[in-house]
Structure formats: C-alpha cells, structure tokens
Amino acid sequence: MPKYVCEHDYTRESFSQQLPPANMVPPPLPDHSFAVYVSGNTGVPPSLDFYETHLLHRPRSERFRTIHADSPPSFDATGDFMNLSRLYEDALLAGPERPCLIVDEDVLTYRQLHKTTLANARALQCLGVCPGDRVAFHMGNRLDIAPLCFGCFYIGAVAAPLRCCDTAPELARAISDCGAKILVIGKEQLHTLPAVREQSSGLEQCFVIGGDPAGKVPSWEEQTLGGACDPPPPHVSADNDPAVVIDSPTGADVPNSATHSAHSLACRARDYAATLKLAGDTRFLTAATLCHGAHLAGLLLPIALCGGAVICSRNQEPHAMHWLMRRWRPTYANLPPGLLRAMLDAPGFDPALYAGLTALYVDGDKIPPDLDSDYAAKTGGQLRKAADMSKCGG
Known part of the structure; x- marks a missing residue:
C-alpha cells in the first residue's frame, strides 16, 4: 500500500515511503508549518489548500496528524477546535477521489466537496453572513446540498434546510420562525418563491441553484465563483453553538422548530458510524430527500465522517431505486415500507440486486407484518428496523 509523508512550510512539499515510528513525539512546528502522515490505500493526497485551510488555523499541537485510510474515524467532538x-477531514486525507454523495449519475468526491465547501463559505461571508446567522435552503436531491451545508458549518452559520414537500405558507412560516435572511432555492422549487417572499418576515436575499429561466433570481453558482472575499478561517464552535435548525410539520401557523448544536450533531454522527459499523467502502442508498435537517444529520454527517458515500435519486420510484442499486451497488439501504413493497412487487424484480446489502433498514412506524417474510422469501435477507436514521438527537 502506498504511504505518504507531507511536510509543508510554504517552501517545500515532499512525499516519502517512510512513516514515523508509532511512538514518535509530535515535532516542534513553527507558526507556518505542519506535518501530515497518511498511510493505507489512499491514492494521491489532497492538494495543499486543504492542509493550509484546515491545519494552519489550529493550535500547534493539532498540526501534527497521522491518518490511516482503513482505521475508524478519529474526529473528536470535544476538541479545542x-x-x-x-x-470529512480524515475521509478527504485518506481517499480524496472517493465519492461522498451520488445523485443518480452525478458524483461528488471528497476533494470536490472540500473545494465547493470553501467556495460556499466564501460566498456566504461575502454576503455578510456571520456565525450564528441562519441560512435557509430549499431544494430536491442534488449535489449542491452537501457543500452548502458544510459551508454553513465552516463559517459558523446555522443551516436551516426546508422540506421539499412543504407548501408556500409552511415554508414562509419556517423561514420566519428560524430567522433566516438568506434563502438558496433549487430551480424546481422556484414556483413557490413569490408566495414565500410575500409571506415570510425578515427574508432579504434569495438565490437559485440551477438557473432561473426568467432571469429574475440571482444565481448561487455565480455567487460561489466570485472571488471578492478570501476564504475565511474555519470558525471555532463552542459545544452549545447552534448548527442546524430542523422544522417539523405541524401546520403553517404553528412554530415547531428545534435547534441542534454542533457538539450534539458531531456526537450523533460518531455514534451512528460506530453503531452501524460504517467504513470507507460504505455506500448507503436512501429514498429520503436530503434537504431536511434530520436526514442531513442522521445520514450525510455520519457517512461523511467514515468516508463512505450517500446514494439517492431525484425520483423516488421503484424503477429509480433499482437502477441505483444496479449502477452503484450499495452496501446499506434505508427505505420506507411502502416503497420497499413496490420494489419487491415491481416487474422484472431481480433478487441479485439485494445480495450485496449488509443491511436493509425499514423506516417508519407502520411496517406491514408480512413485509419481513416477503423480503426474506424473495431475497433471502432479513429486514432491520431503522435505528432512528431520520432523527438527529438533542
């Protein structure tokens, strides 16, 4: 397996086959240098912009890192930084070209995730977004959701994802309730924007991902390409700093949002990764719409922590799910019982598609009693009750 050593003091970059001894004491590092050791089947390490943005802003004691590609994630939710x-730091170091998010045929690698996270963070900073400010986004499954969310985290802003199935009054109430001044919306949801703008209070700026045919709404892609602001240093969050606002469906006029801290989400992601035994080769198929705080926290974050990939579709139909299984060969899946029933009964059902699943979790409380036996009869597998995959903890 290739092993790399990367040392950088703004004048040199070197790669070596030699790793430091296991008991090596972190070397004394000047103000503008760091050392990173990467071992395992990693491929080529990331470019130096990753190290510069993620390591040089830390205390000197945290600038010496050893990353093992096949080891469990080492993210410390209680650290000083x-x-x-x-x-996704260890995942990026260990496998920058691994997929992080797959939507149909579109793939976002960890290297691309990091690059676009910095672009989103810079764009938000240029708009005057500060730590603690709420940023709402409303879109279907698309690659943009991950870097936008992590871009909020990077600068300490609070991500406020909104459900795609909500009506305009429900969206307006959720935006007003969380206090968001910026909304990033997918082009497929543009038809709700006039009513949302009219009915929400405090919303100041709106951007569209995917383009506005009428040309009236500014493009978020153009905003992220702008270079007026330098990339900010990563925000240092306290344990109780808010990170995600999750809105629950209780009607258009009833506020019912919950704010979750960075610390609780990090601990939850680490617990999920350990409980489900997620790893770098994990490919997790879901029928969920990721633009929802619970799905971001309960699925995207633990998968990014372990270096795996989330697989989803813009179309939650049986044929679309089977196409994803045939194309990407997931190792885990989380499906609602109604969709799984339709998949089992679909014309041309192929049990071989399910053979590679380590586990298939069924989400929801209303699971038909015969679904487990039918699944076993058709695939030879056993269903598992979803372990709160759509919840994110306190």
Missing part, C-alpha cells in the same frame, strides 16, 4: 466541516 470544533467545527462540523472537519467531519
């Missing part, structure tokens, strides 16, 4: 964008 707490930032949720660090969840």
Whole structure:
C-alpha cells in the first residue's frame, strides 16, 4: 500500500515511503508549518489548500496528524477546535477521489466537496453572513446540498434546510420562525418563491441553484465563483453553538422548530458510524430527500465522517431505486415500507440486486407484518428496523 509523508512550510512539499515510528513525539512546528502522515490505500493526497485551510488555523499541537485510510474515524467532538466541516477531514486525507454523495449519475468526491465547501463559505461571508446567522435552503436531491451545508458549518452559520414537500405558507412560516435572511432555492422549487417572499418576515436575499429561466433570481453558482472575499478561517464552535435548525410539520401557523448544536450533531454522527459499523467502502442508498435537517444529520454527517458515500435519486420510484442499486451497488439501504413493497412487487424484480446489502433498514412506524417474510422469501435477507436514521438527537 502506498504511504505518504507531507511536510509543508510554504517552501517545500515532499512525499516519502517512510512513516514515523508509532511512538514518535509530535515535532516542534513553527507558526507556518505542519506535518501530515497518511498511510493505507489512499491514492494521491489532497492538494495543499486543504492542509493550509484546515491545519494552519489550529493550535500547534493539532498540526501534527497521522491518518490511516482503513482505521475508524478519529474526529473528536470535544476538541479545542470544533467545527462540523472537519467531519470529512480524515475521509478527504485518506481517499480524496472517493465519492461522498451520488445523485443518480452525478458524483461528488471528497476533494470536490472540500473545494465547493470553501467556495460556499466564501460566498456566504461575502454576503455578510456571520456565525450564528441562519441560512435557509430549499431544494430536491442534488449535489449542491452537501457543500452548502458544510459551508454553513465552516463559517459558523446555522443551516436551516426546508422540506421539499412543504407548501408556500409552511415554508414562509419556517423561514420566519428560524430567522433566516438568506434563502438558496433549487430551480424546481422556484414556483413557490413569490408566495414565500410575500409571506415570510425578515427574508432579504434569495438565490437559485440551477438557473432561473426568467432571469429574475440571482444565481448561487455565480455567487460561489466570485472571488471578492478570501476564504475565511474555519470558525471555532463552542459545544452549545447552534448548527442546524430542523422544522417539523405541524401546520403553517404553528412554530415547531428545534435547534441542534454542533457538539450534539458531531456526537450523533460518531455514534451512528460506530453503531452501524460504517467504513470507507460504505455506500448507503436512501429514498429520503436530503434537504431536511434530520436526514442531513442522521445520514450525510455520519457517512461523511467514515468516508463512505450517500446514494439517492431525484425520483423516488421503484424503477429509480433499482437502477441505483444496479449502477452503484450499495452496501446499506434505508427505505420506507411502502416503497420497499413496490420494489419487491415491481416487474422484472431481480433478487441479485439485494445480495450485496449488509443491511436493509425499514423506516417508519407502520411496517406491514408480512413485509419481513416477503423480503426474506424473495431475497433471502432479513429486514432491520431503522435505528432512528431520520432523527438527529438533542
């Protein structure tokens, strides 16, 4: 397996086959240098912008890192430098070209995730977003959701994802309730924007991902390409600093949002990764819409922590799920019982698609009593009750 040593003091970059002894004491590092040791089947390490942005802003004691590609994630949710964008740090170092998020045929690697996270963080900073400010986003499954979310974490802003199935009054109430001044919306949801703007209080700026045919709403892609602001240093979060606002469906006029801290989300991600035994080769298929705080916290964060990939679709139909299984060969899946039933009964059902699943979790409380036996008869596997995959803890 290739092993690399990367030492950088702004004048040199070197790679070596020699790793330090296991008991090596971290070397004394000047103000503008760091040392990173990467071992395992990693491929080529990330470019130096990762090390510069993630390591040089830390205390000197944290600038000496040893990363093992096949070891469990080492993210410390109680460290002196707490930032949720660090969840994918070991994954990026160990396998920068591994997929992080797959939406149909579109793939976002960890290297691309990091690059676009910094671009989103810079764009938010240029708009005057400060730590603690709320940023709402409303879109279907698309690659943009991950870097936008991590971009919020990077600068200490609070991500406020909104459910795609909400009506305009429900969206307006959720935006007003969380206090968001910025909304990033997918082009497929643009039809709700006029009513949302009219009915929400405090919303100041709106951007669209994917383009506005009428040309009236500014493009978020153009905003992230702007270079007026330098990339900010990662925000250092306290344990109780808010990170995600999750809105629950209780009607358009009833506020019911919950704010979750960076510390609680980090601990939850670490617990999920350990409980489900997630690893760098994990490919987790979900029928969920990721633009929801619970799904981001309960699925995307633990998968990013372990270096695996989330697989989802813009189309939650049986044929779309089977296409994803055939194309990407997931190792885990989390599906609602109604969709799983339709998949089992679909024309041309192929049990071989399910053979590679380590576990298939069924989400929801209303699981038909015969679903487990039917699944076993058709695939030879056993269903598991979803371990709160759609919840994110306190």
